[in-house]
Amino acid sequence: MEYNFKAIEQKWQAEWIKRGTYRVKEDSSKPKYYVLDMFPYPSGAGLHVGHPLGYIASDIFSRFKRLQGYNVLHPMGYDSYGLPAEQYAIQTGQHPAVTTAKNIARYREQLDKIGFCYDWDREVRTCEPEYYKWTQWAFIQMFNHYYDKSLEKACPISDLVARFEEKGSEGLQAACSEELTFTAAQWKAFSQEEQQQTLMNYRLAYLGDTMVNWCPKLGTVLANDEVSEGLSIRGGYPVEQKMMRQWCLRVSAYAQRLLDGLDKIDWTESLKETQRNWIGRSEGCEVQFKVKDSDMEFTIFTTRADTMFGVTFMVLAPESELVASLTTPEQKAEVDAYLDAVKKRTERERISDRRVTGVFSGSYAINPLSGEAVPVWISDYVLAGYGTGAIMAVPAHDSRDYAFAKHFNLPIIPLIEGCDVSEESFDAKEGIMMNSGFLNGLTVKEAIAKAKEYVSEHHLGRVKVNFRLRDAIFSRQRYWGEPFPVYYKDGMPYMLDESQLPLELPEISDFKPTAQGEPPLGHAINWQTPEGYPLELNTMPGFAGSSAYYLRYMDPHNDKALVSKEANEYWRQVDLYIGGTEHATGHLIYSRFWNKFLFDLGCICEDEPFKKLVNQGMIQGRSNFVYRIKDTNTFVTLSKKDQYDVTPIHVDVNIVSNDILDVNAFRAWNPEYATAEFIFEDGSENYVCGWAVEKMSKSMFNVVNPDNVVEKFGADTLRLYEMFLGPLEASKPWDTNGIDGVHRFLRRVWNLCAHGESFTFSDEEATKAELKSLHKLIKKLTWDIEHFSFNTAVSAFMICLNELGRCNKRAILKPFVTLLAPFAPHISEEIWQALGQEGSVCGAQWPLCDESYLVEDSVVYSISFNGKTRFSLEFPADADNETIQATVLAHESTQKWMDGKPARKIIIVPKKIVNIVL
């Protein structure tokens, strides 16, 4: 009876569906555990072998927890709104809903073949109305709330209105776009429109004029995390800065809580650090500078208040509103020319070309500490969006200011004793202050504190904490996304009533912007409320649907709430989240924000969504090359390629096995190579290919599809092999060179049980040695799985099998297949059944380790001299240190090595080592 993995896997996959093996219900009699994968965007290319890496790991973990008696929630779904489907629609005219459904079906088929234990009854798709109803609902809630900094939580906007009616803006501590001051009387005198505009300044979802990343090629704005180095992540098109009126989420209101929350969760330090940098808290102060010969003043932000005596000029961002008011008539022409030049440069040019540019505004500012007047410049090295869009420049102690000062010949005043600023600035925050009035003689740290104190006491400014984290731009000028539950009346936005949700995405046939430049929804017929008010034409971005999907899995069919209180209080939060690091500053920030907001509303009971997070590494492609001798159709094997003038050519990795080319398949691969000749390795008919690690992509012919692997070796082999490849978190190339090893392992397991045409098992009792191997395995596996060390776990099975030899005793095999079940569920089920066990191995009990089997009878000690091993001696396991010492010292080899000298020290450590120091 052969190991017919194909038949076995089909049989059990069908059986699991029939039995509903993986269906899960809330069950208060069992402890719960929630294991989640980052749900995929179903792309047209299907899954490649890199995608299932994390899914396999989480599947093993889920099955393990289940065997340990936990009630495990392990769902899967699709992030099914997004740009690629829409780009494809523009190119081909195929409706995104159609291609998305097709892609999902393909993904499902591929996932099913791998034998995952998902509860598919809980599947969610972000593009379905029953799902995005709750995305829209959350948006309405954000619109109707503001963030109260004194209470450190979101509060209803009606509270804010009541407050304004009572005492205006006095004493208000709320997250806002700009600080406003008005009295209750003024508030009451505001027109309806003015009141609404004022409230917009505080809402957590607000319509704001902001600098956005505009991608002309995609015809939409993008969030900061959707742009990298001036190019869009999707498609790699250039992005430019543009002022637009957009829906935004006030994520920045939660900056401090997002930062503090990191200390409470079990994520890798590096990922937390990435988030900390992205949030970018910096403590400093705002200082007001008066403009010379004018009653104007402006505010700057600095973290180095100690360097105020070294300010030799000021710089404004070109986009700053101050530019217009501070530019003098004489300088106007020059400034306008500069602003024009800056505007023309794309983000990408600004990044690649770091030339120092700038222009003098004509105005001077008065240093509030020294009273001196310094020129105000305008330069694009100052960003409008951070701090106040204006800085004080201290060229001696800031490298950017230094470069600017050198370029424009501005003075540089050193402030720290002994520093040399003739070649470069001294940026370090250390040393003793000089040239700094009342700060002289203090260390930099002391000076920072003192200067801050001085500034606040003398009302020159205030202590301020700034964050780098920006509000999220939430509008996309695209079709394939959630419609906003928003309509406009007299130009003002209003939210639909909750009873009108979901607002379904209308059908359109043209996915391009309208002739008037409106988003594609402008093509929709009757896109208005029943009362005839026009609906919002933008749609929500990709991260909208993925920000709370983990909550929906808890209660996916509830049409009364995102998640019921009971379901949420049972499942609470994701215990283990597995996914890639690429979401560190996008999804993983937005989800935390969204979760904290819902927590503030009292909808959910946990403040953080993902308790533990594990990042799986990327699987890269391993490309193969053949070497064609120039101007011929002859190909030369790897070891001889240097003897010829050759061109390396990518060859499809699917016709290469262990780097050996299937030459017939190669001839058939491409008509061009039909008549190819080969120069083989010496003494064989083998053509050996070269290889390189590259990104997995179609153009490199290195994409490996999991279906092909399943077809050839079976799902159990794929699962084991992906884990065996190396540590889960490490990036590694896909390389099938070792897959025979794990496949052989499974066949050996099979062959233990299968003899001739049936299964035979021995009923004999297990020997002590067999039990020892088994319990060693139990102990190691339990530890390895809990620590996500799946590669060593797979090795542990192989070691155990080597030790067991040909043992086919039921007493050993039953626990063995239970242990194997999380890794290779299909073969485990088959053997479980053959053993005559009831039910499914998935419902069995994880075996417990009996440590007594692991106790050794005797222990071999290595005897070392000065740390170098010289010989070995065997002792009974219970021998005490004194006996060991005495025996070792009396041994003739010891006498030889000690050569009559007394030992200085004898160290016996619990690892079978005796070390003698001479």
Added chain:
RNA sequence: GCCCGAAUGGUGGAAUGGUAGACACGAAGGACUUAAAAUCCUUUGGCCAUAGCGGCUGUACGGGUUCGAGUCCCGUUUCGGGUACCA
């Protein structure tokens, strides 16, 4: 530039400060077989020795702590990831 992370045989990779190279691939040799596949056995870091025992050396490089360092500390190099005028 800044912040992380890594570096171990021909390859993927093991190793709570305690016999480095587990496990697997590949390779070499052998058994079985008409043959192939499959299976099984032996060897496999390097150098030296070899009838046999064995010896030396070795975890990117240079130092240090320690009885003992792949592991901890300091410095250097290389590679990978993140981020970038954030004042």
